[in-house]
Amino acid sequence: MRVYNFSAGPAMLPLAALEQARAELTDWQGSGMSVMEVSHRGKAFVACAAETEALLRELLGVPSNYKVLFLQGGATTQFSAIPWNLSAAGASINVLHTGQWSAKAIKAARQQDLTVDVIADEAATGYSTTPAADGFRVDPTAAYLHYTPNETIGGVEFGYVPESGDVPLVADMSSTILSRPIDVSKFGLIYAGAQKNMGPSGLCVVIVRDDLVGRARPGTPGPLDYAAMAESDSMLNTPPTFGVYLLGLILAWVKESGGLTAMGERNRAKAELLYRAIDTSEYYRNPVALDSRSWMNVPFIGARPELDKTFVSEAAEAGLTNLAGHRSVGGMRASIYNAMPIEGVQALIDFMTDFARRNA
Numbered sequence: 001m002r003v004y005n006f007s008a009g010p011a012m013l014p015l016a017a018l019e020q021a022r023a024e025l026t027d028w029q030g031s032g033m034s035v036m037e038v039s040h041r042g043k044a045f046v047a048c049a050a051e052t053e054a055l056l057r058e059l060l061g062v063p064s065n066y067k068v069l070f071l072q073g074g075a076t077t078q079f080s081a082i083p084w085n086l087s088a089a090g091a092s093i094n095v096l097h098t099g100q101w102s103a104k105a106i107k108a109a110r111q112q113d114l115t116v117d118v119i120a121d122e123a124a125t126g127y128s129t130t131p132a133a134d135g136f137r138v139d140p141t142a143a144y145l146h147y148t149p150n151e152t153i154g155g156v157e158f159g160y161v162p163e164s165g166d167v168p169l170v171a172d173m174s175s176t177i178l179s180r181p182i183d184v185s186k187f188g189l190i191y192a193g194a195q196k197n198m199g200p201s202g203l204c205v206v207i208v209r210d211d212l213v214g215r216a217r218p219g220t221p222g223p224l225d226y227a228a229m230a231e232s233d234s235m236l237n238t239p240p241t242f243g244v245y246l247l248g249l250i251l252a253w254v255k256e257s258g259g260l261t262a263m264g265e266r267n268r269a270k271a272e273l274l275y276r277a278i279d280t281s282e283y284y285r286n287p288v289a290l291d292s293r294s295w296m297n298v299p300f301i302g303a304r305p306e307l308d309k310t311f312v313s314e315a316a317e318a319g320l321t322n323l324a325g326h327r328s329v330g331g332m333r334a335s336i337y338n339a340m341p342i343e344g345v346q347a348l349i350d351f352m353t354d355f356a357r358r359n360a
């Protein structure tokens with residue numbers, strides 16, 4: 001029996017992709033082996049990786065002057081790899097600080113020989129807002145501007161793409177990639193851990209403009225050096241083969257579902273339905289500013305916090321799992337990534353309404 005899994009990550013994956021993976025798990029493409037058992041340098045897997053990349057390029061509209069890299073170590077490793085690759089020693093970088101994930105990116109950059117200028121910090125609102133589009137000044141000499149389009153823990157999302165002039169814009173899209181169309185040409189670098197909207201953990205996708213490749217500081221470890229990874233088609237060492245394969249199946253599902261425009265419409269409808277239910281309820285509340293509400297991660301607080309644990313456990317019994325808020329913030333959080341159908345959101349709303357009626 002499948003549940004509606006509201007986990008922030010690893011998250012629910014599309015059933016069609018899982019079923020295809022199951023069907024061909026023990027004998028992939030007539031090889032008599034699973035995809036996990038074939039050589040990553042063999043014809044079949046090299047073709048699989050190339051198809052996955054081509055599909056990602058097609059769906060996201062990645063221009064030809066960008067590299068697509070399939071890396072390991074999650075988004076967290078990129079918090080260090082990005083400054084290593086994109087900034088000279090002693091350079092300064094600019095950061096927009098909007099929550100716990102941007103805080104981690106800042107902390108990792110500060111471990112290197114860099115000046116990290118936080119040019120907007122939403123601390124005053126408890127990180128329940130994004131800065132106004134004209135509310136910060138990007139230093140034109142900065143090596144890059146880093147931001148987190150969707151803060152997975154706070155449920156805070158930018159409603160716009162920051163303007164950074166000639167300074168390369170770097171975006172941690174771990175919890176928003178593939179949720180709607182984007183204009184990749186506005187970015188110098190996009191990175192995303194796979195386990196929210198793209199597949200299993202263990203794979204991290206980096207999309208980087210050509211002019212930013214080949215500038216890694218001396219001493220950058222090979223597997224983190226974008227030039228070394230690009231030159232080897234992300235196969236400097238053994239890539240996360242199963243993750244690349246499953247990403248391919250999930251991208252095929254996205255394409256069959258109508259591509260990113262259709263995904264965006266579905267995700268908008270799901271988010272609007274859930275926020276409307278919260279806003280019209282007297283029991284629940286969402287703490288995020290209206291213009292910064294995430295389509296993907298929806299935190300909410302009940303009027304009686306002492307009942308949060310009961311909410312989470314009763315919901316799980318009803319087949320609605322992983323609704324506890326992040327351990328650092330409490331309350332509840334529903335992550336409604338691409339694979340969550342609108343029926344799951346409606347089932348959650350029905351449960352919420354019933355719970356409020358019983359406990360108000």
Ligand SMILES: *Cc1c(COP(=O)(O)O)cnc(C)c1O
Nearest residue numbers: 074075076101152172174175193
């Ligand atoms: C989940 C997440 C990360 C961390 O990803 P790992 O793959 O666990 O390193 C980083 N940034 C954001 C926005 C996330 O949602």
